[in-house]
Amino acid sequence: MTSLIHDLPARRARSTDTFVRGVLFIVSLISILTTIGIVFVLLRETLYFFSEVSLAQFFLDTRWTPLFASRRFGIWPLVNGTLLVSFIALLVALPLGLLAAIFMSEYASPGVRGWLKPILEVLAGIPTVVYGYFALTFITPWLQKIFPQAQIFNALSAGLVMGFMILPLVASLSEDAIASVPYSLREAAYSLGATRWETVTQVLIPAAFSGITAAFILAFSRAVGETMIVAIAAGQQPKLTLNVLESIETMTAYIVQVSLGDTPQQSLAFYTIFAVGMMLFLMTLIMNLISYYVARRVREVYQ
Amino acid sequence: MSTANPFSENAEHLRRRHLKGALLAGLAFLAILLAMIVLVTLLIDVFLDGLPWLRPQLFTNFPSRFPEKAGLRSALQGSFWLMILTALMAIPVGIASAIYLEEYAPQTALTRWIEINISNLAGVPSIIYGLLGLGLFVRGLGLGRSLLAGALTMSLLILPIIIVASREALRAVPRSLREAAIALGATPWQVIRDHALQYAMPGILTGIILAMSRAVGETAPLITIGALTYIAFDLRGPLDIFTVLPIQIFNWVSLPQKDFQRLAAAGIIVLLGFTLLMNALAIFLRNRLRQRW
Numbered sequence: 001m002t003s004l005i006h007d008l009p010a011r012r013a014r015s016t017d018t019f020v021r022g023v024l025f026i027v028s029l030i031s032i033l034t035t036i037g038i039v040f041v042l043l044r045e046t047l048y049f050f051s052e053v054s055l056a057q058f059f060l061d062t063r064w065t066p067l068f069a070s071r072r073f074g075i076w077p078l079v080n081g082t083l084l085v086s087f088i089a090l091l092v093a094l095p096l097g098l099l100a101a102i103f104m105s106e107y108a109s110p111g112v113r114g115w116l117k118p119i120l121e122v123l124a125g126i127p128t129v130v131y132g133y134f135a136l137t138f139i140t141p142w143l144q145k146i147f148p149q150a151q152i153f154n155a156l157s158a159g160l161v162m163g164f165m166i167l168p169l170v171a172s173l174s175e176d177a178i179a180s181v182p183y184s185l186r187e188a189a190y191s192l193g194a195t196r197w198e199t200v201t202q203v204l205i206p207a208a209f210s211g212i213t214a215a216f217i218l219a220f221s222r223a224v225g226e227t228m229i230v231a232i233a234a235g236q237q238p239k240l241t242l243n244v245l246e247s248i249e250t251m252t253a254y255i256v257q258v259s260l261g262d263t264p265q266q267s268l269a270f271y272t273i274f275a276v277g278m279m280l281f282l283m284t285l286i287m288n289l290i291s292y293y294v295a296r297r298v299r300e301v302y303q
Numbered sequence: 304m305s306t307a308n309p310f311s312e313n314a315e316h317l318r319r320r321h322l323k324g325a326l327l328a329g330l331a332f333l334a335i336l337l338a339m340i341v342l343v344t345l346l347i348d349v350f351l352d353g354l355p356w357l358r359p360q361l362f363t364n365f366p367s368r369f370p371e372k373a374g375l376r377s378a379l380q381g382s383f384w385l386m387i388l389t390a391l392m393a394i395p396v397g398i399a400s401a402i403y404l405e406e407y408a409p410q411t412a413l414t415r416w417i418e419i420n421i422s423n424l425a426g427v428p429s430i431i432y433g434l435l436g437l438g439l440f441v442r443g444l445g446l447g448r449s450l451l452a453g454a455l456t457m458s459l460l461i462l463p464i465i466i467v468a469s470r471e472a473l474r475a476v477p478r479s480l481r482e483a484a485i486a487l488g489a490t491p492w493q494v495i496r497d498h499a500l501q502y503a504m505p506g507i508l509t510g511i512i513l514a515m516s517r518a519v520g521e522t523a524p525l526i527t528i529g530a531l532t533y534i535a536f537d538l539r540g541p542l543d544i545f546t547v548l549p550i551q552i553f554n555w556v557s558l559p560q561k562d563f564q565r566l567a568a569a570g571i572i573v574l575l576g577f578t579l580l581m582n583a584l585a586i587f588l589r590n591r592l593r594q595r596w
Contacts, residue, residue, distance in 0.1 A: 010488070014490055023399070030396055031420055031424060035420050035423070037435055038432075041443075042435075045438060095334070096334040096338065103334065125513075125520075125579070127549055127575075128523075129549045130349070130520075130575060133349070137352065138348045164341045167338055171338075195323075197323065197328060198320065222426075225429070225431070231553070232553065232556055232557070252430050255433075255434070256523060259433075259527045280428060280430070284431075287426075288423050288426035292419065
C-alpha cells in the first residue's frame with residue numbers, strides 16, 4: 001500500500017516524460033515540413049508556369065524579357081549573370097579565405113586568434129544590404145576611376161564585395177577542416193624536417209582537402225543565392241556577357257525586381273519568379289548536398 | 304683547394320625553404336589584413352556619409368519624398384515587432400527540435416533524414432524562403448502582405464540556426480552531470496529540464512542572439528513576400544502591412560538623389576548598431592562561458 005503511494009510521483013514523472021517526448025518529436029518535424037513546403041510551393045507554381053511556357057522556350061532561348069511586350073523566357077542570361085558575379089566573388093573569397101584559415105590555425109598565437117575570429121564574425125554578421133550600399137557608393141566610383149568604361153551598375157563591383165562577404169565562411173570552415181587534421185600528421189612532417197609552410201602545403205591541405213572542398217562548394221552556393229548586393233549594385237539587364245564592367249542581372253535580383261514592381265500577381269510574368277526560384281533552389285540544393293557528403297567523408301577517414 | 308663543406312648546399316637550400324615559408328606566411332597575414340581593411344573602410348565610408356543625417360527626425364518621422372523630412376519611424380516599428388513575433392515562434396520551436404534530436408531521437412532513418420534536412424535548410428538561399436512565404440502564408444493562408452506573414456517566414460529562416468546552435472550547446476554538457484541525475488532516479492525529461500538545459504543555456508542564448516541579428520538584417524525574403532517601402536502610418540496589428548529597417552535602406556539606396564543615399568547611410572548606422580551590438584553580446588557571452596567551465 002505505502003509503496004504504491006510512493007510510486008505515484010515517479011509514475012507521473014514517467015508519463016510526463018513520454019508526453020514531452022511526443023510533443024518534442026512533433027515540433028521537430030516542422031523542419032521537414034519547411035522543406036516539403038518549399039518544394040511544394042515551387043513545384044506547384046513552376047508547373048503552372050510551364051503549362052503556359054514550354055521547356056524549350058525556357059532552356060533553348062537566349063533572351064529573357066518576360067516583362068516586355070515581346071516576351072521571351074530564355075533563362076540563360078540570368079544564369080550567366082549569377083555565375084559571372086559568383087565567380088568573381090570566389091576569385092576573391094577562396095584564396096583569401098584559405099590563406100586566412102592557414103594563418104589562423106597554424107601561425108597565429110592564441111591571443112591573436114582570440115581577436116581575429118571575432119573580427120571575421122563581425123564581417124560575416126554585417127547585413128547584405130550594407131554590403132550592397134558599399135559596393136554601389138564606394139567600390140563602383142573607385143572602379144570607374146580605373147576603368148572609365150565601367151557602368152554604374154556592374155558585375156565586378158558586386159562580385160568583389162560579395163567576395164569579402166563570403167570570405168569569413170570560407171575562412172572559418174577551412175580552418176575547422178585544417179584544425180581537425182590529427183596532430184600526429186603535423187609531428188610526422190616536422191620530424192622529417194619539413195618547414196612550417198611545407199607542412200601546411202604538403203601535409204595539412206591534402207589531408208584537409210575534403211573539408212576545404214566542402215567549404216568552397218558551400219561558398220559557391222552562398223554566392224549564387226546572395227540577393228541584396230546584386231540587387232543594389234549589379235543592375236537589371238539580363239544578358240549573355242562575360243564583360244564584368246557591364247550591367248547584368250542575376251536570378252535573385254530578378255526575383256527582387258518583380259517583387260518590387262507593379263507586375264500583377266496573377267499574370268504569367270509574375271509566375272516567372274517561381275520558375276527562376278526553382279532553378280536557383282535546385283542549383284544550391286545540389287551544391288549543398290555535394291558539400292555535405294564531401295565533408296562527411298573526411299570525418300569518417302579520421303575516425 | 305679547400306674541401307667544400309658537405310652541408311653548405313643543404314644550408315643554402317634550407318635557408319631558401321625557410322625564406323619561401325616566411326614569404327607565404329606573410330601573404331597569409333596580408334589576406335587577413337585585407338579583410339580587416341575592407342571592414343574598416345566600409346565602416347568609415349558609412350559613418351562619413353551618414354553621420355550628419357543621424358538626427359532626431361530620422362527616428363520620429365515617416366518616410367517622405369523629401370530627404371530632409373524622411374525618417375525611419377514605420378521601419379523601426381516594423382523591425383521591432385517583426386523581431387518580437389519571430390522570437391516568440393522560432394525560439395521555442397528551435398529549442399524543442401534541438402532537445403528532441405539531441406536527447407531523445409533514436410538512431411533511425413527518419414532521424415538522419417531530419418538532420419540532413421536541417422543542414423540543407425541552413426544553406427537554402429534566403430530569397431527562397433521569401434517564395435515559400437509568398438506561396439504559403441501570403442496566398443495560401445490568406446495572411447496577405449502582413450507583419451505576421453513576414454514573421455512566420457523569418458521564423459522558418461532562422462530555425463535551422465537556432466537548432467544547430469542549441470544542439471551544440473546540449474552536446475557540450477558533461478556526461479557526468481547527466482549520469483549523476485540519472486543515478487538519482489531522474490527521468491530523461493527531468494535530466495534535460497533541471498540540468499542539461501541549465502548548463503547549456505548560455506550556449507543556446509548565443510545561438511539565439513546570432514539568429515536574431517541575422518533576422519534583423521534580412522531583406523530579400525521580406526521583399527519577396529511583398530513588404531512595402533513606403534508606409535506613412537503607425538503599425539496597428541500583426542495583420543497590418545509593414546516595412547522594416549533594411550528594406551527602407553534598400554529603397555533609399557535605389558533612389559537617384561544623393562541626399563537619399565546619405566539618408567540610407569544614416570539608416571545603415573542604426574541597423575549596424577543593432578546587429579553589431581547583438582554580435583558583440585553573443586561573442587562576449589561565449590567567451591565568458593568558455594572561461595567558466
